[in-house]
Amino acid sequence: MHIVVCIKQVPGTNEVKINPETNTLMREGVESIINPFDENALEAALVLKDTIGAKVTVLSMGPPQVESALKEAMGRGADNVVLLSDRAFAGADTLATSYVLAEGINALPEKADIIIFGKQAIDGDTAQVGPGVAELLGLQDITYVRKLEVVGSAVKVERVFEDGFERMESPMPVVLTVLKEMNVPRMASLKGKMRAKKETVKMMNANDIKAD
Numbered sequence: 001m002h003i004v005v006c007i008k009q010v011p012g013t014n015e016v017k018i019n020p021e022t023n024t025l026m027r028e029g030v031e032s033i034i035n036p037f038d039e040n041a042l043e044a045a046l047v048l049k050d051t052i053g054a055k056v057t058v059l060s061m062g063p064p065q066v067e068s069a070l071k072e073a074m075g076r077g078a079d080n081v082v083l084l085s086d087r088a089f090a091g092a093d094t095l096a097t098s099y100v101l102a103e104g105i106n107a108l109p110e111k112a113d114i115i116i117f118g119k120q121a122i123d124g125d126t127a128q129v130g131p132g133v134a135e136l137l138g139l140q141d142i143t144y145v146r147k148l149e150v151v152g153s154a155v156k157v158e159r160v161f162e163d164g165f166e167r168m169e170s171p172m173p174v175v176l177t178v179l180k181e182m183n184v185p186r187m188a189s190l191k192g193k194m195r196a197k198k199e200t201v202k203m204m205n206a207n208d209i210k211a212d
Helices: 036-052 064-076 094-107 129-137 190-198
Strands: 002-006 009-011 032-034 055-061 080-084 114-118 140-151 154-161 164-171 174-178 202-204
Touching (some): 032 064, 036 055, 055 094, 064 080, 064 190, 080 094, 094 129, 114 129, 140 164
Parallel strands (some): 080 202, 140 174
16 A cells, blocks of 8 residues: 655744745745644554555655655655655645646656645645645545544545534545544654665656646
8 A cells, every 4th residue: 555645844933924026935044844734644644554554655845945854754654755846836826736746646656545635734724735636636535534544445534524523435546634633743763763864855846747
């Protein structure tokens, strides 16, 4: 089984400034972290790796500095990490981001059985990218997941609503977005950190993923 987790590196502060000329985030001097909801997405994948032997690939889109977030993901247990980075991706809105991630997933050498996102990014709060990727890939999308189980070639999940929850089953491949209450993310181990330090983050640009 191959699980792809899509993560985003976000500012670790509420004091975010926007470049008035490019309308992009000004990251200089601002601490960057893995989007908190995406940490839960990564942990969900790592739990499946521990229990059923899945392979975990972590994918992100952004400038070269996002390598640090991907190295952190590898330190926690991801098998492979891939950075989609190209000047053409700068200033992407949720639709463009969904498109790039979908093309990046299609460009991976191994087909994904489960694709996991955090519920939303704390710097945008749109919660649109996970469903957008599912739509572009033509896959079932299940949002607001708090429990996940793999049974044969299907997933069984519990998803939350404001006034209750729903149990669902879906065949794979499938796209999921998960909640923080799903789990407690692990920290990188010393062995994981040493491995991540030695490994190289795979870089892919617009040409590599055939993004128009």
